[in-house]
Amino acid sequence: MLDRKFIFENIDAVKENCANRNLNIKLDSFVELETSRRAKLQESEELNQKANAASKQIGKASDDAERESLKEEARKLREQKGAAQEEHDKLAEQVLAIQKLVPNMAHPDAPIGKDDKANLKISDGKTPPRKFDFEVMDHLELGQHHDWIDFEGGARTTGAGFYFLKGELVLLDLALQQFAVNELVARGFTPTMTPDLARNSVLEGIGFNPRGPETQIYSIEESDISLIGTAEITLGGLYSGETVSDEELPIKLCGISHCYRTEAGAAGRASRGLYRVHQFTKIEMFAFTLPEESDKVHEELRQIECDLFDAIEVPYRVVDTATGDLGGPAYRKYDLEAWMPGRGDAGEYGEVTSTSNCTDYQSRRLNIRYKKKDVKGTNFVHTLNGTAFALSRALISILENHQNADKSVTVPEALRPYMGGREKIG
RNA sequence: GGAGAUGUGGCUGAGUGGUCGAAAGCGCCUGAUUGCUAAUUAGGUGUACGGGUCAAACUGUACCGCAGGUUCGAAUCCUGUCGUCUCCGCCA
CATH class of the missing domain: 1.10.287.40 (Serine-tRNA synthetase, tRNA binding domain)
Known part of the structure; x- marks a missing residue:
């Protein structure tokens, strides 16, 4: 706040x-x-x-x-x-x-507009959208063809919107996770596996509302804890009430967690297959910084997201989110939208990552401060978050962009070391 | 899950319901001193929100895990809650 x-x-x-x-x-x-x-x-x-x-x-x-x-x-x-x-x-x-x-103030350069139509494209990825000389399949068709994705089984055991991942797709999923974690560790992030549940007070501090008709959050009956919608919640909560020394900043964490979302009211949105699901795995970046450094770190997070999607050779564009489309806590937000050739009639862009600079909006509520040596008093840190890979959507982007005429899928070179050198699945 | 103990400042650790924002030690900062790589010594050393000031000085309120309660008055008594520790049980 x-x-x-x-x-x-x-x-x-x-x-x-x-x-x-x-x-x-x-x-x-x-x-x-x-x-x-x-x-x-x-x-x-x-x-x-x-x-x-x-x-x-x-x-x-x-x-x-x-x-x-x-x-x-x-x-x-x-x-x-x-x-x-x-x-x-x-x-x-x-x-x-x-x-x-009251929402956070917006960055003076954030495009002003009432919804996502005003989002401003600022760049494209290194990989251009591919021209296919065969009829493309969407990720769900491919996944079902190879018995990689099983929504029927998910519905039977848990409910609509849940799924099983099987076979080689699991290997690809794990490879993506390992690749991302290794890249982030190399850039100074501390790999962090978090609880998948958190106290409601922490959810609220981050800016989620755990109860109410429009909540996206699954709560646990007769308790005050809920399933997390993102590791942002637990990573922010990790430091709640703490005062850190300015010398420890920036603190950069790489969260590994499952994410649970009710997706209430999401029916009818373009959401076939893995695009909008109730549970997925996410590798998340989170940073605590000095106020004067948060813009710089935000650019860094955006660059990492670009590097990761360049590395898996997926075409994408980066948009600077318009004021009307920013979440309450965000001061500025960039989204990466990957090209998904199987989406819609002739392919569409779909959001795969998002990175926000929340300035002191979350830290004030969570009471996360820093103290400068030899300076009296304390101040609130800035918090930032960014998606490395939301696995479900990252898998869509790989399956659809790297599919072949024989229904196999080429493994991006960057991931092969994590898949025993294998070049193809399916 | 059962039983018990416990939660005080950066750390260790005192604290009979009033003189406690809190002893003492350690650490840290500043000064002094001794020529020896440290010792001795004096003083200082929390945070938040207000008032005040050019800025300070100064000053008010709150904070002894957290939330309530009793009382003119609570670190101290009571209740709840969260965390930690020990023992038992169970278990990956």
Whole structure:
């Protein structure tokens, strides 16, 4: 969330940002409520001060009569303080409710527009889309042909939208994971396997809402934990409440986890096969940085995503996400959209990765700070996340782009060392 | 899952309901001193949110895992919760 004081002092900029993001939030009442809250806080603190002073006298009182009268005075002051405090807390609650709704400010260079149509393409990958001299299959047809993907079995055992991965496709999946992890370790990331469940408070800190009709989150009954939708949740939670030294920054983690999403309300979206599923594996990048370094690290994450998809020879484009299409916590977001020749009528781009700079929006809620040596006080770190590979979609991009006329699939060279040197599957 | 113990500042570790934001030691910072690679010594050393100031000084409130409660007053008493440790059980 944004800083209360920042919103208060920059109300016009915040309003403009909400408008750019196509959000309607009642910010006028925020200013009123916050003004009264501050007044009440001061009132309550002053009364408390008087009460504290009176209480201190009681211990020093010389006789019982004096003690009793002091007690009475202190009791009255506490009562008044309690009343003021209660009013303050009510106001604070209302302020916080609005504060939580306010999205992060957007990067000044982020394209302004109300939805994804305003996203700005900024570059293409190294691999150009291929010209096929045979009729392409989509990943699901290929997968079913080779008995690599079994949605029927998934539905039978678990439910619609679940699947089994089998045979050589599993080997390809594992190769992708190992390749990505090795690349990230070489770039200074700490490989981190996280829990697949997290406390609801952590989900909320990252910006997910675990309950409610529109939630994307599976929650565990009679508990306050939920299945994670991304390792971003657990990796951010890992440092919640911590104050790190500036010398430790940047902290770069490579998360390996399963991701669970209900995909409520997603019916009807272009989502055949593995594109939109309830469970998938993801190799995730996460970074904690100094505020002045987050833009730089964001570019680095974007470059890594490009390098990975260049390495597996998949055509893609990079888009700078428009303000209206940014998630609440994101200050700026880049998506990689891979060319999926089997998608739609004649191939379509589909999102395969996403990297966001969330500045201090998440760290404020999670209370993750850094301290500079020899400087008084602490500040909030910046958090960033980016997908290395969401395995389900990475597999789609490989199957569809590297398919051959005989229905086999060529293994990208970069992955062969992780597949015993094998050049083809199927 | 059962039984018990425990949670204090960067660390170790005291703390009878009032004088405790908290002893002491270690660490760290600053100064002094001794010529020897360190010792001795004096002082300082938390965070957040306010007020104040050009900036400081100064000052208010809160914080002893977290959340409540009792009380004029809570690190100290009570309840809940989370974490840690030990023993038993079970188990990959």
